[in-house]
Structure formats: C-alpha cells, structure tokens
Amino acid sequence: MQTANNNLVLRKDDYQLLVSLLNGAGRKLSFDRRNAQDLLAELKKATLVHKDNFPEDVVRINSFVRIQAEGMNDVMEFMLVMPDKADIKERKISVMAPVGIALIGFKKGQQVKWKVPAGKKTFTILDVVNDE
Numbered sequence: 001m002q003t004a005n006n007n008l009v010l011r012k013d014d015y016q017l018l019v020s021l022l023n024g025a026g027r028k029l030s031f032d033r034r035n036a037q038d039l040l041a042e043l044k045k046a047t048l049v050h051k052d053n054f055p056e057d058v059v060r061i062n063s064f065v066r067i068q069a070e071g072m073n074d075v076m077e078f079m080l081v082m083p084d085k086a087d088i089k090e091r092k093i094s095v096m097a098p099v100g101i102a103l104i105g106f107k108k109g110q111q112v113k114w115k116v117p118a119g120k121k122t123f124t125i126l127d128v129v130n131d132e
Contacts, residue, residue, distance in 0.1 A: 008105035010046040011054045014061050018043060018095065021082070039101045046105055057108040057128045061095055064129040065103060070111070070122040080104065 010018075022036055022043075049055075059065055059080060066077045078091040080103065086094035094100055102114035108128045113120050 008042060008046045009055065009058050009107070010043070010048055010105045011051050011060055012048045013051060014104075015043060015046060015048050017061065017082070021096075035096050035098065035101060038098070039096060039104075042101055042105065051132070055107060056130055058130075059103045059106055059125065059128050060130060061104075062131065064127075065125065066127040067099075067103070067123045067125055070124070075126060 018039065022040055054060070061080060061082060063080050064077070065080060066075055068075050078093045080095055080100050081092045083094040083096050086092050086097070095104055098114050098116075102112045102123075103125065106112055106125060108125050111122050111124050113122050115121075
C-alpha cells in the first residue's frame, strides 16, 4: 500500500468547482475557514487530469468510498459530496470536512492521514466507486 504524499490527482472540472467554492467562502462561510485553507493547500499539490483520462479508482466529488482506520476492524462507507449536499444520515460527507479534504484526489490502496480529536490517524482507502 502507498502512503499519500504529493501524488494528488484531480479532474479539471472538480478542481474548478472546488476553487469556485473556495472563492465564495468569504461571502457565505458554511464551513470552517481552517478547512478551506487545508483544501486550498491540497489543491495546490494536485495534478489536473481531463475527465476522459481520469483513473476510475481515485476519490473525487460524488465518489462512493470505503476506508478503514489503521488497527481497527470497522469499515466506514460514504459518498464525498459538495457541502450543500452533505447529510450524515445518508452517509454523504462534505468535501470540506477534514476526511473529505484528506481523501480527495487519492486512490484505492493508498493510506492517508488526517487529524481526529484523538490526534492523527492513518486510514486506508479500501474501495472507490465513481459512477461517471
């Protein structure tokens, strides 16, 4: 398994959507400013790919994702969505949530780290399903 570093891959149209979201963040902040800064930092590292050449196993907006925390048996499953579509009851997590920021642009089999209340945790991306 790979550990995620700077090999972030984004679809060009997703990148443009996220930049537009961040540009509007100052006017109507429906998410944490720190999360916006973290996402912007991730976007700066990304390799942009046209949708026709985008790998099927990379997390993007509207991906269904299965992840597992290192040393844990529980598997988390959810869809990564834009903030206005987020609904925890429907297992739809915002791309602006810390987990969304950590996962977007990384592929099945990679390990990613993100901050949780207990500190930093490592998660493995078990599966990614993209309808498009």
